[in-house]
Amino acid sequence: xxxxxxxxxxxxxxxxxxxxxxxxxxxxxxxxxxxxxxxxxxxxxxxxxxxxxxxxxxxxxxxxxxxxxxxxxxxxxxxxxxxxxxxxxxxxxxxxxxxxxxxxxxxxxxxxxxxxxxxxxxxx
Numbered sequence: 001x002x003x004x005x006x007x008x009x010x011x012x013x014x015x016x017x018x019x020x021x022x023x024x025x026x027x028x029x030x031x032x033x034x035x036x037x038x039x040x041x042x043x044x045x046x047x048x049x050x051x052x053x054x055x056x057x058x059x060x061x062x063x064x065x066x067x068x069x070x071x072x073x074x075x076x077x078x079x080x081x082x083x084x085x086x087x088x089x090x091x092x093x094x095x096x097x098x099x100x101x102x103x104x105x106x107x108x109x110x111x112x113x114x115x116x117x118x119x120x121x122x123x124x
């Protein structure tokens with residue numbers, strides 16, 4: 001077992017928790033604007049909560065979808081337009097769900113980047 005003194009802190013590993021919290025605070029109003037019946041979670045947690053009964057579902061089946069950003073990022077870099085990656089990502093997941101007759105209920109999003117600077121005002 002490694003002695004705790006030999007371990008790394010989040011900051012030493014390159015994780016800026018304060019910047020992550022600032023990002024959550026920055027996007028919180030936009031996320032809250034998408035709230036729907038059944039979505040009981042709050043942004044910033046480590047999981048999403050969706051209450052199917054509260055949303056009016058009886059004996060539901062769940063359909064899940066995910067999509068990667070690899071090609072989307074490559075196209076964004078080549079075109080110099082990065083603002084549409086998120087829209088495209090959500091749209092492709094929605095498409096994969098609705099063609100199976102499912103209703104999109106919520107999205108869980110993971111972000112990773114080598115470095116970033118937060119905008120003063122979001123562009124949505």
